[in-house]
Amino acid sequence: MSTATQTVIETRGLGRDFRVREGMRRRTVVALDALDMRVEAGEAVGYIGANGAGKSTTIKMLCGILVPTRGEVLTCGHRPVPDRRRLAREIGVVFGQRSQLWWDLPTAESFRILAAVHGLDAAREKHRTGELVERLELDEFLTVPVRQLSLGQRMRAEVAAALLHSPRLLILDEPTIGLDVLSKQRLREFLVAERREHGTTLLLTTHDMGDVERLCDRVLLVDRGALVYSGTLAGLSRTVGAERVMVLDLAEPLPPLQVAGTTHRGSEGGTGGLGLRQRLAFDPAATTAAKVLAAVTEQLGAGNEVLDLAIEEPDVEDVVRRVYAARR
Amino acid sequence: MRPGAEDLVTEAPRGISRRVRPALRTYARLLLAGFRRGSRYRLAAFGGLVANATFGLLKVAVLFAVVEAAGGEVSGYDLGAMSAYIWISQGLLGSVNLMGRSDIAERIRTGDVTTDFLRPLDVQAAAVVEDVGKSLFALIPRGIPTVTIGLLLVGMDGPDGPFGLLLGAVSLLLGISVSCCTVYLVAVAGFWMVETRGLQILYMVVSGFLAGLFVPISLFPGWLYGVAVATPFPSMLQFPVDVLSGRADHGTSVLLIGVQAAWLAAVAALGQGLTRAGRRKLEVQGG
Amino acid sequence: MVDLAPYRAVLASRIRAQRSHRxxxxxxxxxxxxxxxxxxxxIAVLFLTVDRLGGLDLAAIVLVFGxxxxxxxLADMVFGHCDNLPTYLKAGTLDVFYLRPQPLLAQLVTSDISLRRLARAAVGLAxxxxxxxxxxxxxxxxxxxxxxLAVVSGVVTFSAMFVWAGGMQFFLVDGYEATNAFVYGGRYAATQPASVWxxxxxxxxxxxxPMAFTAYLPTLTLLGLPGSDWLPGWLGWFAPVAAVWAWVLALASWRTGVRHYQGGGG
Incomplete structure (x- = not known):
């Protein structure tokens, strides 16, 4: 394999304008200005930015759905628009809202059709379907029509559908949006294992910081149609001070907790400055949730205890907002 | 009985005039809402207009040939009357519901209608009034332009004086109302049938033909004409077209309007009865 | 050699799905x-009042209609769901076709088949x-x-009309009814004696x-009728030429439509 094909995604000065009609007048909106990005084989990259920053536009251009207004793009070594059909054999894409499954058919039948679409031979189809069904725990609903699946089940089926032909590059657009904690967890674990085994390159857009943290080696941040950050998430968090918030539900109300390495972010459900539910913000790079909890437990008097706790992760929007604020 | 519905009903002020006026205002508002909803689909209306005009021109060709082959007049239609029939009926296509589909049918199918019963409004009246509003709006982007195109390209007969125009307007409003009320009947069948699509398709096939959309019903053989006038369908399209085009003189127009009003009363009453029965069924089965 | 397995797989599942909802x-x-x-x-009702219309009698018009x-x-059975394109465009389903290694139009056409149109075709055959x-x-x-030749060319011509309409729908979206004027208006026109136009x-x-070439002109040729100045009877032999022209039109429209979509008009 030549070195050129080791770069899975490469864009140079990639840009896209849209003409929109406002009443009688036509106006040009720049969705993506000039994007330079590179993703090497085997990387896992989070592509983040605010709504309207140009993420979906970029993905559509990477897949050959949209023609770029300017600049160059190579996906898996192909020019996406003219080489769309060859490219389709090498990429798998999950668009959050657009199903590639047949809604009135059982999931298994959708897989059979997709195997034919991608020209898999019988042995490979059997092997790959079996592998995905097992890893993604699809067997419980394989015979259920897609329209009857829960969101979490459907998303797992979508991911399997996108991976059926063992693409080099997997693009996920908001894969965990709307999923419950358990479904998110399962999906992330699967993706980690799949990448470890097959070395699939991953590009994902998300609003969920957890997705980026657990899945991505690198983050690309777009703002107003241009790349403003490329590097590790930790680096990004350092620049903007991303923090997590531990929400504690106590048995008895207490005055605001003072814990080293955390900032108190408000109390609820008590009177006279006391709070039953308290929020502590901490920097995951400096301390851990376990240490914070241990420190809190030490401070609780006899008869009081932590009844419940939750960790609120900063969403990507939040990080993005802070980066944007710092840039303006 | 749902507690919410009872509360809302008893809250309404007592006394006929105090009760009727706010209700009328509500329905007027629904009418306007329907009118506005129609205005959101401008591109759709344009598409409909192109289709109406094209079909209109094709019908002019073939029906004019019929009139000419028959010696200048067929069943009381000369070229002017035939042109009026063609263009007015095409123009009314956007307003008279000959497809049998309605929003309320979907609400009954999904069960959303249970929330409609909680509102202090008559479910049938609210649904019909909103549809009438939408239909009236369609006259602006589809009805009037279609007739104008016909008038400019082909020429046609028109209403018989200002009084004829007034009669035409009344007949048109009645026609639209009869169609909305009849389509409502198709929808309420959903209280008892799992799937009303079959009924809707039957309505679609039969209504256009018997309403006189394809050929004027007076061209039908006697027995088929008898079948047509025994249904509410001519009241939706053929009668308004006859009154508006001046083909029916004032006396006949008043008679046709009477027939339309009778059909409106009949289908509205049937709809009201079925709505009540459907509501009872929902209450018994718990939606 | 084109690999037909992908198309067969989709169509087979569509057919099974339709037959399962008996x-x-x-x-x-x-x-x-x-x-x-x-x-x-x-159409028959018109012949209750006149014997001949545009040079055809009832018997001839029944043949034209047939x-x-x-x-x-038959065209509607295979190509009719191109009419769903506005729905696909609004839901973004079309984007999914881009992710598969087959041509878009081939995927759209083979994405469904309406077997019920066979019943309609049976009426036509009768x-x-x-x-x-x-x-x-x-x-x-x-x-x-x-x-x-007439029947085959007719199917091909009408199929082209659906594809032509599909291409236009990339621009029209909500205004898709405008294409009905020519697709379904075309069907209506095809059943008429074109000499009245x-x-x-x-x-x-x-x-x-070329709607007159689908049935009217071949019928004239078949029955040895003269036709009119612009549409003489012998033109019936040119039905295949008309079908080719219709596809030129259809593919031009489809290409323009897809370009527009990829150009971000959608």
């Missing part, structure tokens, strides 16, 4: 037959057979070839969208 399928079959009869009645309606129904029986057809090899209609439905 009640609904039967209803669709029944209503299709009914619609076919109503449309035939619509050829046109059968061809249209009219066609009746038309052949009641008319005085001078049977010869040439006429048999002409008939087959004025000049503009001859241009639009005689030649640009």
């Amino acid at each position: 009640a609904s399928f039967r209803l669709d079959l029944g209503s299709s037959v009914l619609v076919g009869f109503v449309e035939l009645a619509e 050829i046109a309606d059968m061809s249209f129904s 009219a066609l057979v009746a038309g052949l029986v009641v008319n005085d057809v001078a049977w010869s090899l040439a006429n048999a070839v002409l008939l087959v 004025g000049r503009p209609l001859v241009v639009v439905f005689g030649f640009f969208f």
